[in-house]
Amino acid sequence: MRMFNSKLWLGAASLAxxxxxVASHAAAVAGGQVSGQVNVNGVVTASCSGSIAGxxxxxxxxxxxxxxxxxxxTNTTHGNTVQASVICNSNAPTVTISATRLDDGVTPPDxxxxxxxxxxxxxIDIATATPGTFTATYPTAGxxxxxxxxxxxxxxxxxxxNNITISVTSLVAVAKVLTAGSYSGVISVTISPS
Amino acid sequence: xxxxxFGPIVIATLGALAISQAASADPVVTGTVNVNGFVTASCxxxxxxxxxxxxxxxxxxxxxDPSTGQLKASLQTSAAxxxxxxxxxGFVTVSIIxxxxxxxxxxxxxxxxxxxxAQAGQTSRVDYTAQIDLDLAAGGAFTATYPTTGxxxxxxxxxxxxxxxxxxxxxxxxxxHSLSATGVLTAGTYGTPGGTGGVISITITPT
Numbered sequence: 001m002r003m004f005n006s007k008l009w010l011g012a013a014s015l016a017x018x019x020x021x022v023a024s025h026a027a028a029v030a031g032g033q034v035s036g037q038v039n040v041n042g043v044v045t046a047s048c049s050g051s052i053a054g055x056x057x058x059x060x061x062x063x064x065x066x067x068x069x070x071x072x073x074t075n076t077t078h079g080n081t082v083q084a085s086v087i088c089n090s091n092a093p094t095v096t097i098s099a100t101r102l103d104d105g106v107t108p109p110d111x112x113x114x115x116x117x118x119x120x121x122x123x124i125d126i127a128t129a130t131p132g133t134f135t136a137t138y139p140t141a142g143x144x145x146x147x148x149x150x151x152x153x154x155x156x157x158x159x160x161x162n163n164i165t166i167s168v169t170s171l172v173a174v175a176k177v178l179t180a181g182s183y184s185g186v187i188s189v190t191i192s193p194s
Numbered sequence: 195x196x197x198x199x200f201g202p203i204v205i206a207t208l209g210a211l212a213i214s215q216a217a218s219a220d221p222v223v224t225g226t227v228n229v230n231g232f233v234t235a236s237c238x239x240x241x242x243x244x245x246x247x248x249x250x251x252x253x254x255x256x257x258x259d260p261s262t263g264q265l266k267a268s269l270q271t272s273a274a275x276x277x278x279x280x281x282x283x284g285f286v287t288v289s290i291i292x293x294x295x296x297x298x299x300x301x302x303x304x305x306x307x308x309x310x311x312a313q314a315g316q317t318s319r320v321d322y323t324a325q326i327d328l329d330l331a332a333g334g335a336f337t338a339t340y341p342t343t344g345x346x347x348x349x350x351x352x353x354x355x356x357x358x359x360x361x362x363x364x365x366x367x368x369x370x371h372s373l374s375a376t377g378v379l380t381a382g383t384y385g386t387p388g389g390t391g392g393v394i395s396i397t398i399t400p401t
Contacts, residue, residue: 056229066240099229178233192222193385
């Protein structure tokens with residue numbers, strides 16, 4: 001019984017709320033024309049989206065003399081490339097690239113004549129809408145900033161798939177025997193809308 | 195009762211707002227690409243050995259003393275004997291690169307023979323000691339020897355070098371010394387080619 005009364009009370013309240021606008025509307029019509037405007041808005045947050053991940057496999061690194069195979073030292077792409085699709089909605093996205101040198105974690109038995117690390121240049125090629133390609137590189141051998149030549153891509157990204165290509169070039173030869181082992185390094189990339 | 199029914203809805207709405215804020219706070223794409231390669235453990239002759247893996251030869255010349263018909267006394271010393279090619283002063287010299295911290299070596303050798311059946315008081319066999327010296331990165335050299343007279347293991351004193359090889363040119367030298375024979379040497383060509391034996395076998399492995 002108490003529950004029935006409660007429902008009845010809620011019904012009455014709803015009716016009152018509905019009647020009020022009807023009464024107001026009737027008054028406005030009675031007073032003449034009604035002018036008004038409705039603002040519609042939305043927002044698109046500056047952003048970049050997508051996924052960058054993969055592995056570049058260089059294979060056997062040493063040559064006949066136990067040192068870095070000279071074929072790796074050219075400024076062409078070595079191993080496979082990694083492609084990714086990134087969408088940015090700004091006209092001036094930026095990129096940051098950095099990388100760690102290849103290392104097999106082995107302590108060189110004689111540091112003067114053996115080495116366990118190999119430096120290289122990490123490279124990112126970004127297709128732009130202009131169209132064109134923006135390239136940034138990061139040599140692990142050098143110090144300096146997190147990327148080269150700079151962060152600003154200078155144009156909107158192409159909206160085409162696989163607009164990002166990451167590769168490895170220019171491994172650095174040293175006159176030392178590479179220790180046997182599995183070498184690994186990491187290229188880190190950040191693409192932001194501004 | 196009514197408040198508790200709407201409670202979960204309120205919580206769910208707040209959760210959605212939190213996710214929305216997190217997404218807008220991180221509008222960048224960050225990724226990593228792994229780069230890898232490998233170096234297989236190996237040892238190699240640099241430049242590569244001649245065909246058949248023969249590193250060189252040691253020519254001992256005339257073995258017998260003409261006055262006695264027996265092995266020359268000068269060949270019985272512990273000094274390196276013969277003319278080595280490539281190399282000098284009795285040492286066949288090669289360059290070997292190993293990329294491991296402690297390679298090992300195995301050495302064995304066969305005695306010299308001329309294939310002639312020896313009569314009483316004669317011999318067609320000449321023994322010797324094969325020796326290999328391997329320069330170490332830490333300085334000094336590791337030496338292994340193998341006397342063809344004796345039985346025992348394939349090398350002496352052991353297999354592990356105990357340290358990395360030096361990477362210098364001509365870091366490995368092979369020689370023979372301490373020749374020995376009993377009796378008058380039969381006339382003939384001793385060792386390969388032409389005779390029998392006279393082969394020093396060496397294996398250097400990265401571990």
